[in-house]
Amino acid sequence: xxxxxxxxxxxxxxxxxxxxxSALRKNGFVVIKEHPCKIVDMSTSKTGKHGHAKxxxxxxxxxxxxxxEELCPSTHNIEVPIVKRKDYQLCDIGEDGFCDIMDLxxxxx
Numbered sequence: 001x002x003x004x005x006x007x008x009x010x011x012x013x014x015x016x017x018x019x020x021x022s023a024l025r026k027n028g029f030v031v032i033k034e035h036p037c038k039i040v041d042m043s044t045s046k047t048g049k050h051g052h053a054k055x056x057x058x059x060x061x062x063x064x065x066x067x068x069e070e071l072c073p074s075t076h077n078i079e080v081p082i083v084k085r086k087d088y089q090l091c092d093i094g095e096d097g098f099c100d101i102m103d104l105x106x107x108x109x
Contacts, residue, residue, distance in 0.1 A: 018077035021055040029083050032068040035061045036081040044074060052076075 016031055024030060028039050037059035045054045052073035059068050062083070072078055088101040091109065102109050 014082075016079040016081050019080045020074070021057075021072045021076055021078050022053075022074040024055065024057065024078070024080075029062070029081050030057060030059055030070070031079040031081055032057070032059055032070045035066075035068060036063070036083065037061050037068050 022044070024039060024042065026039050026042055030037055030039055039057055039059045041058040043056045045056070047053045052075055054071055055074050057070045057072070059070070060066065061068060070078070087104050089104055090099060091102050092100040094100070100109060
C-alpha cells in the first residue's frame with residue numbers, strides 16, 4: 001500500500017509556450033538559456049546534406065539588455081515567454097527612493 005500524492009500544474013500557470021523555430025520573427029520574444037529575450041536579428045541557413053535548416057537567433061535579455069545567441073533546427077520547438085506590456089504614469093519619487101505610479105487603464109495608484 002503506497003500513499004502517493006501527485007500535484008498537477010494548471011495550463012494557465014505557465015509563463016511560456018512552445019513555438020517552432022521557423023515561426024519566430026524579428027522583434028518577437030524567445031527564451032534563451034532561461035532568460036526572456038527580444039529577437040533583434042535572425043537568419044536561417046539552408047538544409048545541409050544530413051540535417052535540418054538551422055535558425056540563428058540574436059536577442060537581448062528584456063531585463064538586463066545582455067546579448068544572447070541561439071542556434072536551433074528550424075523544425076524544433078523553442079520556448080516563447082508570455083509577455084504583457086503595461087504602461088504606467090510616474091506620479092512621484094519619494095525621499096526614500098520609492099516611486100508612486102498610476103495604472104493608465106484603471107487609474108489605480
